[in-house]
Structures are given as structure tokens and as C-alpha cells.
Amino acid sequence: MKLGNVTLLCRYKWHMNRLLIVLPLLLLLSAFIIDSKRPVIYVVGDSTVQNSDGNGTNEYWGWGTLLKAHLDTTRISLHNHAKAGTSTRTFMSDGRWDKVLAQLKPGDFVLIQFGHNDQAAINDSARAKGTLKGIGEDTVHIFNLKTRQPEIVHTYGWYLNKYIKEAKEKGAIPIVCSLVPRNKWKGDKVDREIEYVNWAEEVTKASGTFFINLNQLIVNQWEQQGKDAIKKFFPVDGTHTNLAGATENANAVAEGLAALKDCPLKGYLK
Template sequence: MTLLSKILTIALLFVGLVPPEKPTVYLVGDSTVRCGSGKGGGGLWGWGSFLSDELDTTKVSVVNKAMGGRSSRTYIQEGRWNDVHDQLQEGDYVIIQFGHNDSGPVNDDFRARGTIKGNGEETEEIDNILTKRREIVKSYGWYIRKYVADTKAKGAIPIVCSLVARNIWEDGKITRNTNDYTQWAKEAAEMEGAYFIDLNDLVATKYEELGQDYVTKKLFIEDHTHTNKAGAKINAELVSEAIKKLEDCGLSALVK
């Protein structure tokens, strides 16, 4: 762009003839946010594939950078968070949802993706069997706090979600993660000053309204974690409804 064109663009922005570049909503998480390529392979979908349907995309863009099989730890370890962080601009949003894979083993030769349970400063130094590297593993809450702090450092706005509820029932109720990953995600968000959405409870409540038979037959295909298209759309709607209720959050005004 030449100097003259830059001056003209700035002038047009000033008088309101050219809208400013719209912010981006980046989604960071696991397969419940983006399953596979995010295009419905095997009939499985994550809610992130449909969040753009719920937002005014003339004013905001949605980029789903979630990756199946990752935990809050391995998403960072593999450099995926750096890729998102490098793109962040002031005024962007980052929606963070991990937890489903954080309960796995801290060290094994298969995935080595577990995190220390809780929201503390505990660490575990390991010789990672899978990566063949020395690694210091932190708590789930520590990793969530890192996402939030890194996001805010770029002038972007973090929104932490608790993990979506699984299709696991007991006495007609969905089993929730109230006292573990939901609690730790909420604590981490509060400690770093991020918005928080209790997606675990919102999804569980919705499933209970629909009933076990309907949810099992109509929203899930092959396991109790990954939804089909209909289930993913329901979860995306729940996320958008929760965003709309966030106080003093600019993104709430962009929910359809």
C-alpha cells in the first residue's frame, strides 16, 4: 500500500466511510469444539463448527483452531497455542475449552497428555516417553491461566468455558464435572480476570430437558463424548446464549 493510499484509508476511517477491520473470535480446545477436520467426518461435529451461525459475521470472524485429542497441556506443547497467539490482535476474542483429555496419563507412550488435577502451582518433572524430552508438567488450572494471561497480554479478550457434558446418566440426570474441571476452569478464569461460561452445566441441563432417550438416539452416534451435527448445533446455541449474557463483553452485542 502506498503512502497516499494509507492516508486516504485513514481519512475514510476517520469519517466513518470505511469500517474498521472486524475482530476475530479464535476457538481453542479439543474435539468437542472441532472434531477431526471440522467438516463432519464420520457424522461427528464439534460445536465450534457452528458458532459462526450464531454471530453477526459481518462484524466478527470466527476461526476454529481447536484440535481433537489435545489437552490444555499438549495444545501448548505442540506449538498450536503459539500459532494462535502470534495472530492475535487487540480486540480479538479467544474462547478456551479444555478438560476432556486432561485426565489421561501424564506420561505414557501413547498420548502423554494428562495434567495435574487442580488449579495449583504443583509440578511434575518427567522424561516424556512419547516425545523423548524432559518436561515439567503443570496443573490444569495453570495451563488455563496461561491461555488467559497470554490472551490479555495481546489486548485480546479471553472467555473460558468448562468442558461440555458427556452423555453419561445416573438416575435420570447427566453426570456433571462440577467439583473438578468445571470448578478449576472457573477458578482459573476468576484468578486471571477472564469471562467464564459454565458450559458443562448448560449442556447437562439442556440434555436433561430433552431426555435421555432423545439425547442418546438423536444427538450422539458412537460414544458418549462426541455429538452429531444436531448435538453440535445445540451446544453452539448454548455458547452463544451464554455469550449474550456476559456483562460488559463486546461480543455479546454480536450474537444474533
């Protein structure tokens, strides 16, 4: 082979090697650009929304990530930030909400569901996550026995309204869900923890925000199936569902989204 041909062949191989290195990077960059332009659903909430217990079991699931089954994920992404043990108050004070806010862009959505842990103790050395009842401007000043820091605690509704306001300021669309019911019955009727359902609805109405009465949607299903049939969803306790129960809850969320009037998120449902 002539020297010139050898040189050309070496150059060809060199360029091909560079292309093999650069092409995957270009494809990755392209995917990132496309993904960054797509709207995102940010899910915030407690253990009833969080994906799983992290131990690979089937006994402790939330509905958040399971909502993906109802979405056209080629056009929209879902990021589940829900965390077990959090309330409207501690999801903020732990810095989790700030991380969501830092990523929010116009056209994104925020699905919000709290209420179970808001009923816990306001101040103790173990949990200190409860909020004041109601939706008003009431406050209590405490020295937090868990964090060892002073803190002003507000009402459940005050915190909900803060999520809504700050999401809207980012150009995102908040959607509030009432808390999912526990497996607690009075005769053949589910105990709905109606105060928190009503407070969530009142806050959203006052702020002109989308609201899904998830509690009522699930209660309707349960009461049709009956108390004995629902037991299979709660192998550990009366609050945390297994995968089957969480899937049913995710189905109810999708049903609620589909029924929302003038909500852009409906266009991304399968």
C-alpha cells in the same frame, strides 16, 4: 481508419487490459484490509470444539465453527483452531497456541474450552497429554515417553491461567467455557465431571476473566429432554456429538455469551 485513431484504440485496449488485471487485485487487497481490521474470535479446544472428523460424516462434530450461525460475520470473523486429542497442555506443547498468539491483536477474542483430555495419562507412549489435577502450582518432572523429551507438567488450572494471561497481554479478550458434558448419566442426572467445571470457574474468577458454564447450560437442556432423547446426539461414543448435537452445543455457547455482563462480544451476536 487513420493511423492516429488506431494508436488511440490500441492504447485504450492496453489500458483496459491492465485495468482488468489490476482491479481484481485491488478488490482483493481492499477485502484483506477490511478483514484485517475486523475483530476475530479464535477458538481453541479439543475434538468437542473442532469442526468435524474431516471424513465428511455426520458423526463427529464439535461446536466451534457452528457458532458462526449466531454471529454477524460482516463485522467479526471466527477462526477455529481446536484440534482433536489436545489438552490444555498439548495444545501448547504442539505449538498450536503459539500460532494463535502470533495472530492475536487488540480487540480480538479467544474462546477456550478444555478438560476432557486433561484427564488422560500424564506420561505414556501413546497419548501423554494429561495434566495434574487442580489449579495450583504443583508440577511433576517427566521424561515424556511419546516425545522422548524431558518435560515439566503443570495443573489444569495453571495451563488455563497461562492462556488467559498471554491472550490479555496481546490485548485480546479471553472467554473460558467449562467442558461440554459426556453422555454419562447417574439415574436421571448427567455426570458433570464437576471438578473440571469448578476449576475452570475458579481460575477465571481469580483472573477477572469471562466465564461460561457451558457444562451446566447443556446439562440443563439434557435433563429436561431426558436420557433417551439425548442418545441421538451420540452415534459413536459418549463424548463426540454428531452435527445435531454440536449445533445444540453451539446454541448453548451463544446463550452463554448473551448472558455475559459487560462482554464486548455480545455486540456481535445476531
